[in-house]
Amino acid sequence: MKFIRPIIYSAMAVVIGTSAFLLTSKQAISQTDPANQLHPTAYIETNEVSASFKVGGRVTEVLVKEGEPVKKGQVLARLQSTEIEAKVAQAKAAVSLAQGKIAEAQGATATAEAKKQQGIAGVNVTADTAEQQVAQAQAAVSAAQAKVDGLHNGARPEEKKQAEIQFKAASDVYAIAEQNLNRMNAMLEQGLVAQADVDKVKVSYQEAKTKRDLAEQQLNMANQGPREEEIRGAEALLEQAKAAVKLAEANRATVLVRQGDVTAAAAAVQQAEGAIMSAQSGEQQAKAAQLEAETYLSYTELLAPTDGVVLSQSAQAGELVGSGFPVFSMESTEKRWVKFYLPETAVAGLKVGNKINMSLLSTGEKVEGVVSIVAAAPDFAIKKATQTSGETDIRSFGIKVELNKLPDSATTGMTLQWIGKTEG
Structure with a gap:
């Protein structure tokens, strides 16, 4: 055993030396x-x-x-995606609901705006009509007063002339009333005024027509000479004309009422516009939720990165x-x-x-x-x-x-x- 070990060590040394020589030679050849x-x-x-x-x-x-x-x-x-698909469907439904609310709010805004414009037109018409009614009634009072005075003073040439003037004034009032009635009827057909406003003008028209007829009769009576019953009738017409003046002046207050309607309609427009903004915000949130759900749904598909x-x-x-x-x-x-x-x-x-x-x-x-x-x-x-x-x-x-x-x-x-x- 003692003699075998040296032999083995010697053989290993020869192998190692030979390998080193060959490796060195190969490196030299490779380098050159x-x-x-x-x-x-x-x-x-x-x-x-x-x-x-x-x-x-x-x-x-x-x-x-x-x-x-x-x-x-x-x-x-692919991964199982049932729950995520349900979330996508839910998000789409929320978007549709928000869009419906937007359409509803836009309709309410259009309605409120129409009422506002109608109210503005009504205020203008009522104001003009009220002033005309006052002027009309005051003219009727003047005519009636002149009639009464003429009857009391007797039928003189001057009175006859006055009766003629009264008749002319009553005719002018009647012409104005007729014009007002025609105009209100036209606006009623366009939906700009209410039937009640037309009825008021119609009453004024009837009053003016009656006064014109009476003025005509008074003129005839002046030519023929006044009678007691004529005097009493003229005085009654005078009182009626004064009452008409008070009524016309009272109608001026309706302008303020209509102005209040316009203010309320403007507030309704603002409220409806606020509802639109709120609905649009809800739509944006719903769309964001839908996008998020659809993004997660896309993650259930594994795509090749290259x-x-x-x-x-x-x-x-x-x-x-x-x-x-x-x-x-x-x-x-x-x-x-x-x-x-x-x-x-x-x-x-x-x-x-x-x-x-x-x-x-x-x-x-x-x-x-x-x-x-x-x-x-x-x-x-x-x-x-x-x-x-x-x-x-x-x-x-x-x-x-x-x-x-x-x-x-x-x-x-x-x-x-x-x-x-x-x-x-």
């Missing part, structure tokens, strides 16, 4: 071979991404398989998964690259943006890419100088080349060989 320095190789690389749901739930559908190519945005799987190939599947239909759980692992095919390591003596003048020619080692097909990174490699990649006179340390640089388009035969992990920078 220009082909290995200027035409290095690298593997095609890409990003590996995970596809996860934003919300947790039970998987109801799995729509892709491992190894299947997918496009960005493609639906990969173009690529499904590498692995971590959940099956029927399983519960949590938010962020990687259901699928994918290899992205949107962007692929290779990373070469060249000595600093071979990268002089190489810049980001240069086009690089390469070849697919397995088929010899040409591949083109663009330099995206030129960076010094770590210290362990520095080629140390030997004891030979004149040699210096040589540092390696990592050259990342993004691939424009790969042949159909190329897949991630295959080897590309550096040919060189494209001239021009």
Whole structure:
């Protein structure tokens, strides 16, 4: 046993020494071979991404398989969404209800505004009519007074002349009353005044007509000479005319009443406009709730984050998964690259943006890419100088080349060989 151990140790020493010599020789050949320095190789690389749901739930559908190519945005799987769909429907119903309230409030506003405008028109008409009625009644009083005075003084030429004047005044009052009645009837047809207002004007018209007829009779009596009953009749007409003046002056108060109606209608307009604003605010809140529910509903579909190939599947239909759980692992095919390591003596003048020619080692097909990174490699990649006179340390640089388009035969992990920078 004592003699076996030295033999074993000696054999191990020979093996180690031989290996060290061969390794040293290989490194020397590699460092001095220009082909290995200027035409290095690298593997095609890409990003590996995970596809996860934003919300947790039970998987109801799995729509892709491992190894299947997918496009960005493609639906990969779905979660159970009954409750969220119910919330979406509820939110849509709330939006419809809010929109109905807006329409209702807009209708109320239009109605209140119409009443306001109608009230304003009524105030103007009533004010004009009241002033006309006062003027009319005062004219009738003057005519009646003149009639009575004429009867008392007897029928003289002057009285006859006065009777003629009274008749003329009564005729003018009658003409005014007739014009007022015609105008009120026209406004009644347009819905601008009430029937009660027309009735008042109609009464004035009848009074004016009666007074005109009486004035005509008085004129006739002046020509024929007054009688006692005529005098009493004239005095009665005078009292009636005075009463008409008081009634016309009292009608002026209705203007204030109608102005109050206008104020109330304006307040109703403001209230209705406030209801519109409130309903619109409710609609905005309902739409926000609908958008939130629809957003959560969209989270129940798992979409491919990139173009690529499904590498692995971590959940099956029927399983519960949590938010962020990687259901699928994918290899992205949107962007692929290779990373070469060249000595600093071979990268002089190489810049980001240069086009690089390469070849697919397995088929010899040409591949083109663009330099995206030129960076010094770590210290362990520095080629140390030997004891030979004149040699210096040589540092390696990592050259990342993004691939424009790969042949159909190329897949991630295959080897590309550096040919060189494209001239021009």
